[in-house]
Amino acid sequence: MQFVQPEVRLIGRPSVDYDEVAAYLKDVGGESWLERLDRGELNDAQNLAEFSGRSCYRSWEPGLNPNVTRIRTEQGKYLENLLSSAHGSVLEHVNFNFVFHNVSRVLTHEQVRHRAGTAVSQESLRFVRLDDLSFWFPDWAQQDGELMTRAVRLLQEMEKFQLWMADHFRLDDEGVPFSEKKHKTSFMRRFAPEGVATGLVWTANVRTLRHVIEVRTAEGAEEEISLVFGMVGELMKKEAPALFGDYTVTEGGAWVPGWRKV
Numbered sequence: 054m055q056f057v058q059p060e061v062r063l064i065g066r067p068s069v070d071y072d073e074v075a076a077y078l079k080d081v082g083g084e085s086w087l088e089r090l091d092r093g094e095l096n097d098a099q100n101l102a103e104f105s106g107r108s109c110y111r112s113w114e115p116g117l118n119p120n121v122t123r124i125r126t127e128q129g130k131y132l133e134n135l136l137s138s139a140h141g142s143v144l145e146h147v148n149f150n151f152v153f154h155n156v157s158r159v160l161t162h163e164q165v166r167h168r169a170g171t172a173v174s175q176e177s178l179r180f181v182r183l184d185d186l187s188f189w190f191p192d193w194a195q196q197d198g199e200l201m202t203r204a205v206r207l208l209q210e211m212e213k214f215q216l217w218m219a220d221h222f223r224l225d226d227e228g229v230p231f232s233e234k235k236h237k238t239s240f241m242r243r244f245a246p247e248g249v250a251t252g253l254v255w256t257a258n259v260r261t262l263r264h265v266i267e268v269r270t271a272e273g274a275e276e277e278i279s280l281v282f283g284m285v286g287e288l289m290k291k292e293a294p295a296l297f298g299d300y301t302v303t304e305g306g307a308w309v310p311g312w313r314k315v
């Protein structure tokens with residue numbers, strides 16, 4: 054039995070092909086947009102959102118669309134206007150990939166309820182045998198000696214039972230078909246606590262991320278998911294400040310957006 058900390062890693066982010074963008078812009082007459090981007094500090098996530106937004110009105114520069122006589126040239130202002138006017142569908146183009154490690158099934162049950170704009174690959178405890186019950190204890194729990202003694206004893210007992218079952222079912226004997234291992238492993242997981250550490254790969258677009266960060270860190274949100282989505286918020290603010298810089302974080306850790314429900 055190991056004590057673990059929930060972790061989130063950002064493992065993938067958008068990548069824009071600027072040559073293809075340039076070829077398209079040449080055709081529609083919007084090359085000045087590319088010239089305005091700071092080539093030294095390209096932020097593909099923000100550029101993709103801006104590109105998608107500008108494609109709607111041909112607002113690469115004034116006059117390409119006779120209805121557009123003025124444009125916002127600064128990316129920060131442009132994206133702020135997208136957020137403030139709730140033009141959120143544009144943000145659906147911008148996807149990020151995360152791996153959540155050492156999170157409980159308490160967390161994953163709640164996380165996978167978010168369907169819009171997500172993709173999930175969750176560790177299968179039907180296939181992956183639990184020979185170690187790793188567990189996260191929040192700080193306040195760790196400071197309660199009697200609680201910890203009883204909790205650890207219980208977890209060790211459950212872990213022993215996992216090992217006993219594997220032995221009892223002879224899962225490691227030569228020639229046991231995988232279907233049998235899977236069948237018994239799935240039975241055995243019923244005796245694991247919901248707090249057992251597991252993981253998933255999670256992809257979400259920026260519109261979804263903004264919604265999930267808000268609701269899963271809100272006052273009253275479950276403790277672990279709130280902690281973890283606070284981490285997601287920090288990652289995203291660093292990654293795309295113009296798309297996540299409007300949040301204020303309360304003392305209680307709630308991420309409150311400046312622009313709601315984009």
Ligand SMILES: Cc1cc2nc3c(=O)[nH]c(=O)nc-3n(C[C@H](O)[C@H](O)[C@H](O)COP(=O)(O)OP(=O)(O)OC[C@H]3O[C@@H](n4cnc5c(N)ncnc54)[C@H](O)[C@@H]3O)c2cc1C
Binds near residue numbers: 169
């Ligand atoms: C504090 C809290 C307590 C909760 N308690 C419970 C509980 O006790 N029991 C329980 O079962 N669940 C509970 N949930 C889960 C909750 O009901 C949602 O399933 C979950 O938060 C997913 O969010 P979402 O509905 O916004 O869906 P998402 O998939 O995140 O969708 C984002 C938004 O897209 C729109 N959308 C998505 N799908 C549809 C659709 N099919 N039709 C129309 N619009 C759509 C909605 O505007 C939605 O808000 C709780 C959630 C929170 C935050």
